[in-house]
Amino acid sequence: MNLLQMIPTSPILGFYDPFEQLPPAASTVAHEMDYIYYYTFWVSMFFLVLITLIMVWFAIKYRRKAPTDPMGVGPTHHTGLEVTWSVIPFFLVAYMFWIGVVQYEVMATPPGDAYRVDVTAKQWSWDFTYMNGITGNELHTYVGQPFSLRMDSLDVLHAFYCPSVRVKRDIVPGRTEWVWFEPIVPPVNENEPFPHEYYIFCAEYCGKDHSRMRAPLFVHANEEEFLKALDKMDTIQIDPNAPWKAGLKMVKRKGCLSCHSLVGNELASYPSWLELSQNWGKERDLKGGGKVRIDKNYVRDSILNPQRQIAAGYAPVMPRSTFKDKREELIITFLEKLKDLQEGADRQTLQDACDAEGIELK
């Protein structure tokens, strides 16, 4: 028997909500969770209004009009009353506890047929790796299929949070954490074309750009659309006239710009790519002495083995990345070309390409 069926979903304490307190429910577990929320909300509202009205009523009715008024005289205790108002809240919260636990058990137990996505959280971006080997920083799902996320952190604490599907789990470095959900179409989105897009947030404080550690969750209509979207996310079209555009796409996909900057920025804590591009072929100082020439080999090494050569003046914070089909070369091409793009007549082309990718040119 499903324990969930034991929760009476009373229409009296149902979903009436003048304040639209919860985002549209886009997963199977959201509906029951919302019911429990509104149960606690209306019980709370009842007591808040009751207590406030009684307090204001007493304050008016028993108001002291002059300091010479006689002192108040009332009962100093009433055991029956006091036991009553201890016991009634006890039963109300016991019920709350019970429905909360029953629903939590459902949320904590992924179904066996869930599609698995490996999630890697790092300061400050998300990587999603699908069962067919495709990796990207968008989470694609489709209606009617449970998805379970197997999550790891590369550095500090993070938390996977998607308000619309009502899941959250801290990702502790050194541990593997799981969440699952099955997307549905919330009533307000019934007439919206697919895919539906929602926000994924990092909910556990993780440093400077914690608030920008976001990713989109796409809900597609069916498996076919889902696979198509994965392919689209994975494919890179290389324009032979401007191969750097594919590089820019990779830059966006790998989340490089959550730290690096495409324009010179003296205050930044991370090497500016424009500066690198401007100094192409010249030597730069390394931390702990030594020099290195800025060229393809150096940049490739910095992407694939970021801890090996640390530029002087910077901290060794860059995470490792892996690429399929040697796609890091696309990024290197872009980086080498960046100076010309920024300063030459191609400036507008770069601006357009950035706009197309949704990159803020800064």
Next chain:
Amino acid sequence: MNTPDTATGGAVSSPEITEERNYINHSQGMLSWLLTLDHKRIGVMYLAAILLAFFGGGLAALVVRTELFYGDGDLLLSGDWYNKFFTLHGAIMVFLVIIPGIPAALGNVVLPILLGAKDVAFPRVNLMSFYFWMLGAACLILSLLLGGIDTGWTFYAPYSIYDAAADSHTAGAVISALTGAFMLGFSSIFTGLNFIVTIHKLRPPGMTWFRMPLFLWSIYATAVCQILATPVLAITLLLLIVENAVGIGIFNPNMGGDPVLMQHFFWFYSHPAVYIMILPAMGVVSELIAVHSHRHIFGYKFIAFSSIAIAIFGFLVWGHHMFTSMSPMMNVIFSALTYSVSIPSAVKVFNWLATMYKGSININTPMLYGMGFIFLFTIAGLTGLPLATLAVDIHLHDTYFVVAHFHYTMMGSALIAFIGGIHHWWPKISGRMYNENMGRVAFFILFFGFNLTFIPQFIAGSRGMPRRYHDYPDIFDFQILHQASTIGAYTMLVSFLMIAYYLVMSLVNGRKAPWNPWGGNSLEWHCQSPPLHENFRETPTVGDCYDYSGLVWNAEIQGYVSKKA
């Protein structure tokens, strides 16, 4: 000198022979204050220092709220500076203001008087407690000079463990801030220890446990929390200091350590700390409601024992801070335990309401704070229910709903009671009356501003706005809600400036306070305002401190006096 009238609970009450000497003019000079062993003077120094810290913490909050007026971009601060400011706000408000607020400032001034004692049990330890507070504050300032920290006041590992990788804070700044919190912990332990011994050993004849004002019960319960929980914080902070200094790897996952262990240690203190903040506030409110309703407190024993119950249950619920990182079984256990705190809290609210029934309620500034507390604390408690409910907490955890909930607890409840207590005991502490009308107006501005600040945060939070966000997308009206909240914060600033103004003005040209301006019957209203250096001329006699029938208004001195036998 009058004969003490035990039948009416009156102790030594003879306003006609107020003396010129009092604890303020007892001795002169800066050193006589800095080296004083008088609990009242230590309390006043605490009060001044805490209010100064509150001003600083409040400014940090305003900076944070201003930055959040727009979702995108840097209005005042970049991301890492935003993080430093909310850390600063949290650390100052928790460690420097709210934890010591009521016990160390108000408690120090009135506890021995309420008890009928000349001083606390260990006056030197009391002064040392104050200087540990100063040292702790100095360490936090040093941490700022070393570049500040952006770890959040919770110091969660591994982010708070220095790593050459993290350029956002230095090991020195973190160690200095941790040392500051460590010192403040000791200050808190000394105060708690002192109060427990004082209440056990220095009660005068007749002051039985059940004749103590409820403020003392709540301070006692607080002190138990302080001396049992704070050492765990000290251990945690010490381990983090060592971790930062030499890298022992207890909390560092790169060395096989467990970051969640640190969270357990931290909340084993910091959840009871919530009750260290709220229990004294409940005690203050029991006094405010009873005295200004001029009516015997309802259900004395239920209120007293609910304080003890909250102190005990408060130790068993820390796990609810980790509902999104613990195993399901642990979550279920901690969810059940968390609800246990709700019952004694509800009992208190109902008892305060029943105290107003058939009272003779003087709606003056302290009473307004008492009633404001009941309203705000009710919201604070009720919004704890969805957070204790496992399935719902998964959605609400680490969102603005939690931010709003604990601000209703810490600010709406603890701080409102603190300010109410300052108004209630101001005539006793300073010997002056403040401007009553300005007091009422400031209360309503504060009350309005507070709700304007935090009700939108509940809605933003339940719609999914995560906390500690420097930038946020403008979905679900997040930006409008944040803007309302920011305007509310500035409204509160206006009220606080007003309060500061009329309290300072009362010292300049306030009417001299009578012994008993409100008609209270606990012992502090039976000594002069401000009290003598030794509090009472002779050991007072104790009756039922909530029996007001023996008091009568005297228009000549604008205060209450004992009826002539």
